[in-house]
Amino acid sequence: MGMLDRSLVGTALPVVEAEVEKSQLRLFAKAIGLTDPIFVDAAAARAAGYRDLVAPPTFLFGLNLEAHGEAIPALEALGGELSRALHGKQDFAYHALVCAGDRITFHDTVVDVYEKAGGRLEFFETQSRATNQHGLHVADMRMTIVLRHG
Amino acid sequence: MDERDMIWAELELPPLSRAGVALFAGGSGDHNPVHIDIDAARSAGFDDVFGQGMLSMALLGRLLTSRSDPRALRSFGARFEAPFRIGDILLMRAVVAQRFVQSGEKCVRLMLSGTARKVTILSGEAVVAEGDMQ
Numbered sequence: 001m002g003m004l005d006r007s008l009v010g011t012a013l014p015v016v017e018a019e020v021e022k023s024q025l026r027l028f029a030k031a032i033g034l035t036d037p038i039f040v041d042a043a044a045a046r047a048a049g050y051r052d053l054v055a056p057p058t059f060l061f062g063l064n065l066e067a068h069g070e071a072i073p074a075l076e077a078l079g080g081e082l083s084r085a086l087h088g089k090q091d092f093a094y095h096a097l098v099c100a101g102d103r104i105t106f107h108d109t110v111v112d113v114y115e116k117a118g119g120r121l122e123f124f125e126t127q128s129r130a131t132n133q134h135g136l137h138v139a140d141m142r143m144t145i146v147l148r149h150g
Numbered sequence: 151m152d153e154r155d156m157i158w159a160e161l162e163l164p165p166l167s168r169a170g171v172a173l174f175a176g177g178s179g180d181h182n183p184v185h186i187d188i189d190a191a192r193s194a195g196f197d198d199v200f201g202q203g204m205l206s207m208a209l210l211g212r213l214l215t216s217r218s219d220p221r222a223l224r225s226f227g228a229r230f231e232a233p234f235r236i237g238d239i240l241l242m243r244a245v246v247a248q249r250f251v252q253s254g255e256k257c258v259r260l261m262l263s264g265t266a267r268k269v270t271i272l273s274g275e276a277v278v279a280e281g282d283m284q
Contacts, residue, residue: 024177031170031177032208033163036215054220057211061204062179070181082182083194087203091227097220148195 002122003149004078006113013074013108013126016067022100025053028062042100053100060098060130060139061090064106072145073108074126080147088123089144096138103133111142122147158244158260159217163209166201166238174205201234206272210262213242218278224257228274238266244276256280 022042029039037044038054045053064073075085098104112125128141175186180202183190191199207228214223234240241264248259262274 024179027173027177028208029177031174032205032212034212034215038220039215056208057214057220057223057226058204058208059178062177066179070179072182083184083190085182087230089227089229090204090207091225093225094223 002113002115002119004080004113004122004124004147008074008078008110009113011110013068013077013110015105015107016064017103017105018063018067020055020059020063020098020100020102020104022053024063025055025059025100028056028059032056045099050097051099051101055098055100055102057092057094058090060092060104061141061143063104064108064128064130064141067104067106068108073106073128073143074110074124075145078110078113078124080122080124080145084147084149086146086148087143088146089142091142093140094138095140096132096136098130098132098138102138104138105131107131120148120150122149156246158246158258159213160241160243161213161216163240163242166234166236166240168199168236171199171201171205171236174202174208178202178204178208180204196233198236200236201238203228203230203234203272206230206234206240206264207274209240210242210244210264210272210274213244213262214260214276214278217244222279222281224252224277224279226274226276228262228272230272231270234264234271235266238271240264240266240271247275249280252277 244260
């Protein structure tokens with residue numbers, strides 16, 4: 001029998017939002033050795049036809065954690081412990097570009113809880129719908145977290 | 151099309167450093183201490199700190215945007231298969247799996263991998279619209 005609260009499957013988490021800040025984008029780019037000017041130089045990004053510094057493809061994942069108080073969405077609500085958690089899988093679907101200055105709202109839902117390996121591994125999955133300050137649907141994310149029991 | 155033609159992009163990274171992992175923790179908002187504090191890593195049953203799964207995926211994302219306008223990316227997914235260890239030299243590769251038309255635009259489906267010490271650290275898939283290729 002798993003440790004996570006299965007009654008939360010299908011439940012929406014509180015809606016959260018966060019702003020895409022230039023300094024955070026630059027730090028993210030630096031951390032992964034991303035030197036293309038559209039990710040680090042706002043003037044170059046505008047000259048190349050973007051609204052502002054461009055958010056790299058996986059940036060919204062961390063912004064979502066930040067919006068949830070620097071926590072993995074749903075982990076605490078489900079009764080999971082961070083020290084047992086590993087990231088299993090992550091998917092993104094992109095609908096519109098995210099740039100510095102955008103304010104992103106996340107609608108997250110717990111979509112599945114299940115176990116494998118006779119209960120030694122327990123999984124949960126969340127779906128996150130991200131929209132910007134104009135109500136434009138920018139991306140969907142699906143996260144799979146694995147909890148190691150025993 | 152021979153095998154070389156199917157490689158869409160490839161990049162080998164320098165060895166993963168503790169500083170790199172700490173920098174990504176700050177840059178990404180993933181502050182899980184197992185990645186940055188060896189005491190937390192050991193008490194969670196690991197020998198050492200290790201790279202975030204999302205660090206390895208962000209690096210694969212860098213491989214994608216090295217060849218594609220970020221606006222052309224339609225989907226991107228990854229499965230974290232093995233720990234991304236300190237010292238790992240990640241070889242990332244995107245291989246063309248399929249060219250197809252989706253919602254009226256020409257797309258390429260890429261199979262993605264990141265390997266180190268002959269182990270698959272992560273695998274994944276991306277769909278990129280080719281009309282916007284640089």
